[in-house]
Amino acid sequence: MISSAEQAILDAVNLDTPWELIERFTTLKREDPEDVKQAASLIAERLERHGVPVDIHCPELFLSIPRQASVTIDGVALFAKAMAMSAVFPDGITAPLVYQPSGYALDADELFSRQAPADEIDVRGKIVVSEGFGMPGKVSDLERRGALGIIAINPGKRAHWGVCTTIWGSPDLYDLPRKPGVAVVNVNAEDGQRLIEWARGGGEATLKTDLNEGWFESPVPVVTIPGTEEPEKFVLLHGHYDSWDYGIGDNAVGDATLLEIARVLWANKDKLRRSVKIAWWPGHSTGRYAGSTWYSDAFGLELDENCIAQINCDSPGCRWATEYQDVSLMPETERFAAELIRDVTGKELRAERPHQAGDYSFNNIGLSGYFMLLSTMPDELRAEKDYYAVGGCGGNIAWHTEDDLLEIADRDILLKDIRIYLLAAMRTANSTVIPFDFTLTLDDFRVTVERYQAAAGDHFSFEPLRAEIARLRSAVGQLGAQAASLKDQPLTSPGARAVNDAQICLARQLVRVNFTREAAFFHDPAESIPPLPDLAVAEDLPHASPERIGFYRTHLMRGQNRVMAALREAHTAVERALTVPVPS
Structure with missing residues (x-):
């Protein structure tokens, strides 16, 4: 239930400032680095206009900006969109065209998953045409099999932009x-379809890709709203502020949401107990989350020591997006x-379960996270409109195309979604105690391990891990009971600090x-990661x-050791917190 104090702050939200930014972004494409810099300035100007101080970091990010692309068959050049991080062949490569049957994702989960074809054909030395999007899993698989080029057939009238590398953020040497x-x-x-028929007839194709690739200065605006008790x-x-083309649904609406929340929270900063940092990322589209990854790198130790949660804001407030289904979140936050x-x-x-996508660049630090895409259109409406699965814009197929314009944003839905994000940050x-329930995570672990045990059969026993999960869950249950007695305590009280330290360690x-x-x-890598990934090979047994079999057992033994060591470290932290006296 919303408290009267929360409601007063929610009532301060209006669309004057956010909608004005959205309208301004309808005149500014935000994929070229110079345009991205201008967008950062526009965000900063509006923050300063409302008296909100903002830090502008200016890292160099490795980006790949598509310029032109084409596919030529029988002397006819067909329009194409180069995927960011594609290899650059401005003069073209010519090779036999081969059709690898695939399929289209039914939902966002499948969209971001590696989808292996049922029948692998010989693609060595050939240009492959295949249904779907040029997603990293498909690209890395076909490259491994010897393809020279890949033409992904998108399911609609528009080709979509995207990024094809499995590398998360600017590459390191690994x-x-x-x-x-x-x-x-x-x-x-x-x-x-024309290309499939040409491939079936044994034809050749010439594939051209021209991209501007390199290191580009990319502003990262960050607002810090200090807390009063534990700043x-x-x-x-x-959320990200770069986009493909004008990108209103992905992600001008998110940028506007962050702007309005910064305005409202700054005006009510005396009502925040902990701090809230609000960040706008460049390099999401052309650098595979390069902006958020840079922040995770540059401020990694601070995030590790002090960040209690990350909340991702991508594509809120889009037309027809009236439901809250397939919302990404970690189990403890549900x-x-x-x-x-x-x-x-x-x-x-x-x-x-969150996809390995959407600026979740903080998993390797161990931050609890919730939200990515938020509101979306009902399944029935998507079926009625014959819309295929996309990764944003509330399910609108304008996602990552020239059609992602002002009509994709919805004022009423945006207002509602801003309030959700504002309440999320405030609460x-x-x-007093970080509001996540890790018994849910441990229940999720138990179910996952039971599934892996069923697959492994007699080849491997997860019994030691199951016992460790049960032991930690019992301790976390006691921690929850202790936390309930701390509701009115200051954050700096010994009891509150001990429980929150344990919550952070659990995360x-x-x-x-x-x-x-x-x-x-x-x-x-930017590929789907199964639950308890070091143990997932059990399902292949x-x-x-x-x-x-022996190799699988060796792998599972090491994976189980990793998970058990983490659980024991968390258990030690929880037991330490339970020894701290709390008010009776």
């Missing part, structure tokens, strides 16, 4: 070998997020083993040949 070495473009459905601890609310949405809208939340910052340990394979402060 990442560089995964930089795509193939040309990758998207074409629309009509031209795609060093903070919530990070963030009950809290569901209450937020219910309090503001009266709607029920339908949650999903997270103001809760750092459990998020890492549930969402990452790489070491802390590095970044996993039923199909493993006898001579490979």
